[in-house]
Amino acid sequence: MVAVVVSLPVWLTTLALMRNQSGGPGSWILVGDPLVALGCLTVLLWRRRWPLAIALAVTVASTVSALATGAALLALCSVGTRRRAVEIGAVSLAYVAATQFANRVYPVEGSTDVLWWIQIVVPAATAGIAVSVGVAAGARRVELRSLRERAESAEREQRARAAQARALERNRIAREMHDVLAHRISLVAMQAGVLDHRDDLSADEDRVLVRSIAESSHQALEELREVLGVLRADPGRPEPPQPSLDRVPDLVADARVSGLDIRLTDAVTGNPPEGVGRTCYRIVQEALTNAAKHAPGAVVRVTLDGAVGGTFGIGVRNGPASLRHAARPPASGFGLLGLGERIALAGGELDHRPTPDGGYVLTARLPWPDSPAHSHEKSA
Structure with missing residues (x-):
């Protein structure tokens, strides 16, 4: 036209x-x-x-x-x-x-x-106008194509970030569910195995184990409700505080009531940062869970040491099992993997391996920065 x-x-x-x-x-x-x-x-x-x-x-x-x-x-x-x-x-x-x-x-x-030059200049000027319009239109097309590609790239990146966020959230939920339930359910399974295989227990000892099973099951349900409550809560609502280093003695006491023979050595001087203490609690929890699963009746030694400005060390060592399982407990394979992720995020190192006597040892080292906010001594 x-x-x-x-x-x-x-x-x-x-x-x-x-x-x-x-x-x-x-x-x-x-x-x-x-x-x-x-x-x-x-x-x-x-x-x-x-x-x-x-x-x-x-x-x-x-x-x-x-x-x-x-x-x-x-x-x-x-x-x-x-x-x-x-x-x-x-x-x-x-x-x-x-x-x-x-x-x-x-x-x-x-x-x-x-004049001859007019016969050349006028057509050349007309051609120049047509070329200028074409060049401008071509530049506009290139710019629109670039903007379209940039928008599509940004949309792809947004979808990739959303997918990554969903995957990270799923992993976080799975890790929290494992941390909350694995320890309690493992203790319940171990206590039930003791009741099934020990015919020489007195009535009082039976009642203690049954009561411990009931308490551990109740605590597992309560902790599960807390996790589900966090998942259902409003995004702006703060999460409940996570267990830290000060809860390790309670963790050990619960495991002892459940039948584990645990020796705790606490040589920590100072109060570590909240992230280090929370990671320490999860390491000890996972190690005791594995000991209850795979080495029932074994002596478990838990060693904590460290000071501000150095490193925070956690060592959990258990001997061979002295009790036989009623049934081999299922192994998810996520516990040590989750610990490795936690410790890597904290900038630490994790090592775990079987020992020559048939036991198992797990050690971890976490950095403890020399921060004035965390250098005060632990409260009694």
């Missing part, structure tokens, strides 16, 4: 000038010229596939068709959108040359009196 609007005034002007001449306009400008222009407009439909060839063909055809001038300028504009200097120069030169031959196809009185 744009090509027709541009070409129509040129064709009508040429037709009017030739009518004023003695020979008249002739049949070519009335029939042949429009047919050539129609062919050029049709060929332009394939200009995106073969831009240079189509532009040169239309430009050459415009030599014998005034009505094809708009098609030639549109082809030149289309080549300009590609922003390739060699192609633009070739088509522009062909357009300027075509205008010179067009003056001979349609001789108009007085056209020979026009």
